[in-house]
Amino acid sequence: xxxxxxxxxxxxxxxxxxxxxxxxxxxxxxxxxxxxxxxxxxxxxxxxxxxxxxxxxxxxxxxxxxxxxxxxxxxxxxxxxxxxxxxxxxxxxxxxxxxxxxxxxxxxxxxxxxxxxxxxxxxxxxxxxxxxxxxxxxxxxxxxxxxxxxxxxxxxxxxxxxxxxxxxxxxxxxxxxxxxxxxxxxxxxxxxxxxxxxxxxxxxxxxx
Numbered sequence: 001x002x003x004x005x006x007x008x009x010x011x012x013x014x015x016x017x018x019x020x021x022x023x024x025x026x027x028x029x030x031x032x033x034x035x036x037x038x039x040x041x042x043x044x045x046x047x048x049x050x051x052x053x054x055x056x057x058x059x060x061x062x063x064x065x066x067x068x069x070x071x072x073x074x075x076x077x078x079x080x081x082x083x084x085x086x087x088x089x090x091x092x093x094x095x096x097x098x099x100x101x102x103x104x105x106x107x108x109x110x111x112x113x114x115x116x117x118x119x120x121x122x123x124x125x126x127x128x129x130x131x132x133x134x135x136x137x138x139x140x141x142x143x144x145x146x147x148x149x150x151x152x153x154x155x156x157x158x159x160x161x162x163x164x165x166x167x168x169x170x171x172x173x174x175x176x177x178x179x180x181x182x183x184x185x186x187x188x189x190x191x192x193x194x195x196x197x198x199x200x201x202x203x204x205x206x207x208x
Contacts, residue, residue, distance in 0.1 A: 003058045003145075006065040007049055009033075012042040020090070029089055033066060033075055036096030043068060050089050054080065058145050061107045063097055074140070076105060097140045104174060106133045107144055109186060113152035119189030125156040131186040134162065135174045142170035151187055159185035 012030055014022075020030055029047040034040035043066070053059045059077065066073045079093035097103065109132055119125040134147065147165055154160065162173050163183045175182040 003056060003062065004065070005053050005059055005062055007045050007053075007067065009043040009045050009066050009068045011068065012044045015042070024088065029091065031092035031094060033068075033073065033094040033096060036073075036098055038096065041068070045092065047089060050092065051087070054089060057108050061105055061143070061145065063140055063143060064094065066094065074099075076103065099140055102137050102139055103143060104135055104137050105143060107136050108133045108146045110146045110148050111187060112148055112150045117151045117154055117189065119154050119156040119158060123156040123189070124192060125189040126192050127151065127154075128188045128190050129186070130184065130188065134165070134186070136167070136171050137174050138171040142168060144168050144171060149187060151189075154187075154189045156189050156191050159188040161185050 009031070012019075023029055023044055024047065027047055028044045029050060031043050031045050032040055033043060060080075062076075064075050064077065066075055074097040075094040076097060077092065078095045079091075081090040081092075082088065083090055111127075111129065114120070114127055117127060120127055136144070136147075138144075144167075147167065149160055149165065151160065161183050162175055162185075165173070165186070167173070175184070
């Protein structure tokens with residue numbers, strides 16, 4: 001089920017650390033929303049709503065709905081500041097979304113079938129994740145919640161590179177636009193001590 005993130009906001013007039021402390025005492029927190037051909041606007045949000053939302057991976061790559069004085073604006077999260085040791089979100093930076101302009105957003109990778117990966121289960125290798133998210137470019141309507149990476153058929157020594165990811169229609173990877181040198185692996189099966197290589201695995205399977 002696709003999560004929806006909607007927040008009620010109020011315009012913020014007072015600025016500074018003192019004002020921010022007062023907001024926290026009231027269960028609120030400061031944020032700013034900018035872009036979309038409009039002036040930046042300082043706002044306040046419910047800290048409880050933000051705290052509950054930030055526990056979901058999807059919060060960081062979803063389009064959020066911000067309602068200010070009854071008017072809805074669509075935005076994406078550009079920055080989130082946390083307190084170094086207390087369970088507080090200190091500030092959010094939100095960028096307005098234009099439905100006709102492409103976005104660049106970091107989207108999480110979801111790795112599938114790790115427990116049945118051939119190179120791990122039969123080959124005794126070890127999965128190594130070189131990336132847990134990728135930057136994509138797309139229109140807001142095409143923004144994926146995550147990108148799936150199926151590792152079931154990987155053997156020892158195999159990798160899945162950026163160019164091998166299965167992307168939804170209308171979605172591209174920004175790294176690949178920079179050339180072949182940026183086609184990096186996102187997951188590999190590494191050989192451990194005593195682990196046969198991919199060729200050795202094939203020979204053993206043929207012998208069986």
